[in-house]
Amino acid sequence: MKENERRLQFQNIVEQHKGIFYRVARAYCENEDDRQDLVQEMMIQVWQSLHRYDNQFRISTWLYRISLNVAISFYRKNTRRDTKYSVPNEQMAEISEEEKTAKERQLSLLEQFICELKEIDRALMLLYLEDKSHAEIAEILGTSVSNVGTKIGRIKEKLKSRFSQLKP
Amino acid sequence: MNELELKQLWQTTSEKLEKTIAVNRINSEEISRLKIYHFISLMKPIKIFTLLAGIVWVGAGLIILSNLYLNSFSEMSKFFLFSASVQVGLTGLALFMYLYQLFTIYQVDITEPILRAQKKIASLKTSTLWVTRILCLQLPFWTTFWWTEMMLQEWNVLQWLLTAGITLAFSFAAIWLFLNIKSKNSDKKWFRLIFNGMEWAPLINAMALLDQLDEYNADIEPETRVRL
Numbered sequence: 098m099k100e101n102e103r104r105l106q107f108q109n110i111v112e113q114h115k116g117i118f119y120r121v122a123r124a125y126c127e128n129e130d131d132r133q134d135l136v137q138e139m140m141i142q143v144w145q146s147l148h149r150y151d152n153q154f155r156i157s158t159w160l161y162r163i164s165l166n167v168a169i170s171f172y173r174k175n176t177r178r179d180t181k182y183s184v185p186n187e188q189m190a191e192i193s194e195e196e197k198t199a200k201e202r203q204l205s206l207l208e209q210f211i212c213e214l215k216e217i218d219r220a221l222m223l224l225y226l227e228d229k230s231h232a233e234i235a236e237i238l239g240t241s242v243s244n245v246g247t248k249i250g251r252i253k254e255k256l257k258s259r260f261s262q263l264k265p
Numbered sequence: 266m267n268e269l270e271l272k273q274l275w276q277t278t279s280e281k282l283e284k285t286i287a288v289n290r291i292n293s294e295e296i297s298r299l300k301i302y303h304f305i306s307l308m309k310p311i312k313i314f315t316l317l318a319g320i321v322w323v324g325a326g327l328i329i330l331s332n333l334y335l336n337s338f339s340e341m342s343k344f345f346l347f348s349a350s351v352q353v354g355l356t357g358l359a360l361f362m363y364l365y366q367l368f369t370i371y372q373v374d375i376t377e378p379i380l381r382a383q384k385k386i387a388s389l390k391t392s393t394l395w396v397t398r399i400l401c402l403q404l405p406f407w408t409t410f411w412w413t414e415m416m417l418q419e420w421n422v423l424q425w426l427l428t429a430g431i432t433l434a435f436s437f438a439a440i441w442l443f444l445n446i447k448s449k450n451s452d453k454k455w456f457r458l459i460f461n462g463m464e465w466a467p468l469i470n471a472m473a474l475l476d477q478l479d480e481y482n483a484d485i486e487p488e489t490r491v492r493l
Contacts, residue, residue, distance in 0.1 A: 142375050162377065217383070217474075217478065220379055226271070239377070239381045
């Protein structure tokens with residue numbers, strides 16, 4: 098692949114799928130500076146791995162693999178399980194006032210729950226919340242579809258129990 | 266809150282987050298420069314210092330020992346030469362293993378499925394234990410540097426018992442540590458005492474990750490289990 102084509106392909110991927118990087122970074126880093134570093138590292142890895150991209154995989158599957166591998170490998174030391182996520186105000190800007198408190202509490206609880214999960218379970222939960230099919234999750238993680246189903250079931254049970262403690 | 270509401274809650278905030286993201290157009294030159302910077306920044310100053318000190322130690326050791334073997338062999342204490350050679354040899358081996366491991370980790374295919382790639386990375390990180398095990402084997406040779414041929418002729422039994430006792434104790438400690446510094450002993454108190462500092466955090470984290478991966482493997486059919 099020529100350098101210019103490679104650069105163009107890279108820029109298109111980053112522009113179209115930047116959300117994947119940020120969503121993964123959001124799940125693995127609580128600190129904004131760490132998130133920026135992590136996203137930058139993901140982009141570097143995408144650039145370095147462009148020649149390995151295999152058309153048989155969806156681009157999103159390939160990008161999730163890279164971003165999750167980077168997040169788990171390089172940022173384990175920065176994750177602390179006893180910390181709470183703060184929800185940026187701009188995310189709540191379009192939610193009505195009466196809904197705001199309930200939504201904030203739910204989102205905060207959800208993010209706290211994700212933060213407490215172990216790295217691989219966190220990846221699974223993230224992909225589940227992104228509405229990926231069990232088959233695609235299995236392809237990203239490299240496990241069987243039935244195992245994905247079992248693991249998601251267990252995590253959902255824990256999540257259900259956590260949300261049931263939340264007073265209306 | 267049901268499944269659908271949960272996903273909607275997550276996705277709504279994700280979409281809003283995405284709208285606020287402005288990614289600068291990054292060109293390949295910038296990315297290449299960042300990559301080099303990143304690899305160096307992965308290594309903390311203490312690691313760089315330790316590596317450089319190790320290279321200087323082994324390099325200087327090799328030069329001095331070669332000179333002694335070639336020019337002063339007959340005059341030198343054979344105990345000193347032997348001890349120093351083993352020391353430098355083991356340090357060189359540990360250094361080579363550490364550098365090889367660093368580069369191998371760096372070259373793991375990050376586009377592989379998560380469980381497979383993480384298994385490789387975590388296994389390579391835990392192989393740092395091999396470096397420590399090899400360095401432990403040096404212990405008894407620190408006690409034999411100063412031995413001389415004169416000791417064999419002039420020393421009494423008590424002096425010999427004391428000296429040999431110290432060397433035997435160090436030999437026992439070295440062999441015991443070499444045999445027991447393994448991942449399976451990571452929950453033991455003595456292990457946690459040795460691998461207590463921040464510099465060991467990546468190793469301890471890698472062991473924890475391997476445990477997680479084993480949990481995943483335990484739940485699935487043998488043919489789909491993650492293998493290196």
